[in-house]
Amino acid sequence: MTAAQIFKALGDPxxxxxxxxxxxxxxxxxxxxxxxxxxxxxxxxxxxxVLVSANVVFLKPIGRETLVTLDMSSLELARAFITSMENQWDQRLNALKNFVEK
Amino acid sequence: MTAAQIFKALGDPxxxxxxxxxxxxxxxxxxxxxxxxxxxxxxxxxxxxVLVSANVVFLKPIGRETLVTLDMSSLELARAFITSMENQWDQRLNALKNFVEK
DNA sequence: TCATAAGGCAACCAAATGGTTGCACATTGA
DNA sequence: TCAATGTGCAACCATTTGGTTGCCTTATGA
Structure with missing residues (x-):
């Protein structure tokens, strides 16, 4: 599953x-x-x-009921994606700062 | 801006x-x-x-060009939202673990 | 045993989405 | 000055989305 798919799945109230x-x-x-x-x-x-298709959640039928469970790895992937962008941003700012100070 | 709106904005390749x-x-x-x-x-x-409307990005016209800049606070909000859910999940698991061990 | 509870599936609908083309307009630089 | 560049905006279109209603099937428990 891609990050975009997971974000899309989470992108509805x-x-x-x-x-x-x-x-x-x-x-x-x-x-x-x-x-x-x-x-x-x-x-x-x-x-x-929709959440099932994005692997954010999975289903497990038990008798006449169906259990719904969160797949935390999808949330983890989404968080890691954001963190990596934040890191890129910080590195860029630091590089700029060094350039100015030089 | 709500977390869902930000996720929705990010939810397209x-x-x-x-x-x-x-x-x-x-x-x-x-x-x-x-x-x-x-x-x-x-x-x-x-x-x-769409990114502008979700405050993920903002525009700044300079002469005939328009600069596009990331608003990092939106990414931060999204990340914080995910982190809080991950914390809830962990707390729930710990509570369950304590209950079993008691 | 049989009414009720839990759930699946399909058809349907309006609105939103993601893209296009066409055209207008202001800024810039030779 | 004027052609080229950077951008905006509107109309249009097909597909997706988010919701509905209706109906069917399978478990459950009194």
């Missing part, structure tokens, strides 16, 4: 709320997770599917 | 490439930035506008 809840560990079944999002169950299902 | 270049400090005018993205200048312009 409903999906981000879902991910936030999962990180909290408070909700973990489809039904549970679909409540109080302001949209229908089927609507929520589609958003969860 | 073309826009992410633009941000990457800016972090690098190698390109900084509209014209410069619009090259080699695989789309027209006007197409690139629209994507840059």
């Amino acid at each position: 409903v999906r981000l709320e879902i991910v936030k809840r999962l990180a909290d560990g408070s909700a973990y079944t489809m039904n549970n997770l679909s409540k109080d999002l302001g949209i229908s169950r089927q609507g929520a299902r589609k958003q969860i599917q | 073309v826009r992410l490439e633009i941000v990457k270049r800016l972090a690098d400090g190698s390109a900084y005018t509209m014209n410069n930035l619009s090259k080699d993205l695989g789309i027209s200048r006007q197409g690139a312009r629209k994507q840059i506008q």
Whole structure:
């Protein structure tokens, strides 16, 4: 999965709320997770599917329920991507600073 | 600006490439930035506008050119958001671990 | 056993997105 | 001065997105 895909998956208020809840560990079944999002169950299902496709989340059917679990490695990848850009930026500024001081 | 808006802005390959270049400090005018993205200048312009609207980037017209600059605080906000979710996750796991060990 | 709970899937729809072309306009430098 | 450069803006288009409703299937538990 690319960084852009993960960012895209996180780039929706409903999906981000879902991910936030999962990180909290408070909700973990489809039904549970679909409540109080302001949209229908089927609507929520589609958003969860987007997260599944981006590997931000994975599903595990247990009996008649389906467990939803966060895949932390995707968050880690996203964070690492941002950090690397921040590092690039800092290095550039330092290089500029050295040039000026010389 | 909300975290979801920033993630959404970063969630497109073309826009992410633009941000990457800016972090690098190698390109900084509209014209410069619009090259080699695989789309027209006007197409690139629209994507840059998305970044502007999300406050990921800001513009500064100089004569007939327009400088594009990264707003690092948006990246910082995005990174902080991810970090906070990772912390929540870790705390949850630790709480679970303590419960099992008790 | 059988009503209820959990969930999947498809069709449909309006709005947003990502791109295009065409044209106008101000700045610049020879 | 004037052609070239850098940029903006609007109209247009196909596809994607985010949501809906309707219906079907499978487990569960009283």
